[in-house]
Amino acid sequence: MTLLCLPCRSLNVLFHGVSWWGGVQMGPPDPILGVSEAFKKDSNPKKMNLGVGAYRDDQGKPFVLSCVRKAEALISAKQMDKEYLGITGLADFNKSCAKLALGADSEVLKSGRNITVQTISGTGSLRIGANFLSRFHGGPRDVYLPKPSWGNHTPIFKDAGMTLKAYRYYDPATCGFDHSGALEDISKIPEQSVIMLHACAHNPTGVDPRPEQWKEISDLVKKRNLLVFFDMAYQGFASGDIDKDAWAVRYFIEQGHNIVLSQSFAKNMGLYGERVGGFTVVCNDAEEAKRVESQLKILIRPIYSNPPMNGARIASTILNTPELYSVWLGEVHGMANRIIKMREQLEAGLKKEGSTRDWQHVIDQIGMFCFTGLKPEQVERLTKEFSVYMTKDGRISMAGVTSGNVGYLAAGIHAVTK
């Protein structure tokens, strides 16, 4: 009789031959992966995958930057050993990674009051940052994300033990930045809370504040004494200019914010699968930076001990070899330009189709993603009738658009929105 009252897991324990994992629930399917899966199964020759968050060339193919291939050849010729990196990674990479974000003349670099560690791309950087804040931030455990934000931000901070809140960001009425809404919400954030800001090319909306709007945000954040966490996954990739894309980060630092910063080289160097990223904490002084570094090491070691060499070596070679660096600047500019051109062609295409809706936001938004403003039913139609695959929130990856298919896309979007 008693046995029947025991919870299921105890029964698993008592009866051998039953699996340990009976209580493991099936994890929900990843929404973005689901898009790719469905796309693969579709036999329509005109199908388009606009869910993919990876750059494609005008033939729709993955693009390996020539500066990357050149760097790889240089590295291969050097025949280096494969000894463990230190916990914080490749020193040359860390230095140049910080320099790229903060600018060569940054007072922070000169005074050595930053600690920059190599991380497993952007995700790894965010996770290290989240873990660090969870362990050492004496303020509230709330992290304020823009609404909406990258889908993975929430579970990353949750798994690190933080709680999530939001501030208004995207205005669906204008498909633009909800400046007043953002300021109003930020003004109510409790002091010392953490606020997440996308440095450029906001994911998923593509909507970035203008410089004067950034200034107001900075002033308000300073007034509220908030800890700023910048996520910069698209430096160079947004406008084509690495300094322009890092403007907000550098402005905030100049204004006295001691920020924490995540960087990714997945998109701007096309090093997706090599997992190249950096995490930076801007401290009061070099002494504090040393203490913070020691604690970051304690955090990192029980996750993966030390980071992978290959991608960091490639990135470091590019950043530290002048000829390769200028090739890279040109190529990143080229990628950004192609995206910008596709935006222009899509907007023009929609006009040509006779659409009377305002599609200005397609051009105003920046970076890989475009929040079209399409509603879920319209998205469903676009997928069912035109084999155009995208996420339900109306987000499309401009990287999946080519000069060959932009007309088809315009026709499809017009058809479901007229």
Next chain:
Amino acid sequence: MSIFSEVPQAPPVAVFKLTADFREDSHPQKVNLGVGAYRTDECQPWVLPVVKKVERLIVEDSSLNHEYLPILGLPEFRSASSKVALGDDSPAIKENRVGAVQALGGTGALRIGGEFLRRWYNGTNNTATPIYVSAPTWENHNAVFADAGFKDIRPYHYWDGAKKGLDISGLLDDLEKAPEASVFVLHACAHNPTGTDPTQDEWKQIAEVMKRRNLFVFFDSAYQGFASGSLDKDAWAIRYFVSEGFELFVAQSFSKNFGLYNERVGNLTVVAKDNENLTRILSQMEKIVRTTWSNPPSQGARIVSKTLNCPELFAEWYVGNVKTMADRVLLMRDQLKAKLQALGTPGTWDHITQQIGMFSFTGLNPKQVEYMIKEKHVYLMASGRINMCGLTSKNIDYVAQSIHDTVTSVQ
């Protein structure tokens, strides 16, 4: 007032500090027997010839790009790696109940496994589930499981300092007394740091108790092939447990047996009761991976995958390179013991050749270790652990003499 003004300075990780101190030492005869990486007889790092070959193939293959791997990693890598651990003819693989997660080194595999167990193993909250690690064990085990959320990490008896061998009765006693459903981290071979492994008979005894008491097996396998030179021999314990019907995890590292230390190549092999359970397990592990590193690095996995999946390259790796490393370590063990015995160094030194793998627990106490470092400039861990790979034909006489002098001068 900085948010971080109260952040305390953390102590350095001991094994890396040892190497840092070694680097700063200018003594001409200094020897580094600390960190666990293979060295040639010229005391140089060794990039395996097969790795060089495969890397060249990869660089020259213009069809390869740098796109994201799937969250769980490169499929060909995962399946080939699990085969290495479980054997080509593994019934569990044939029964489609083996899966894997490509991870960042053995550390990453342990962490993902730990995070999963804490969330899903025995009910949905295992923060209080006891997890046992050997006494002593790899110094990072504790932190991995603590940071994964386990609050009750306990030691199980392992090293018997008096007899300089395995404390099998203490180990079995701990197994008998452990609460049901406790997790035990077992070193599959070449125990780190002691180099002392259970015999097959002892493994059978361990398995019997663990099955009877419903304890979970989490194997840490960082030295397969590297220990004895034989992949099958070094995986015997894992395969035995699988054949006894255990569901288990194996955290595999390819850092040592492929010499791919800095590319972070690891694999968490999952053996479940059936495919249905396996599917659910992997789906949850995916979620854990997604918030940790999203998807794993491709370079190292490509190298290992290409090698394991091509018969000629596999032979070159296994019969050529792995054997070279294992044989050199065995030679150094033989020679060190012989020299100590020839010197008449007090104590018994059989454990040097009885132990297996990269490490040897010399039995030197902390005072003696300090003497070795300060007076002899021979760097080893405070536990008395030495890395056999740090020994070469050129320094072995000096090291033997140093041990002799230390043991006779310092008690």
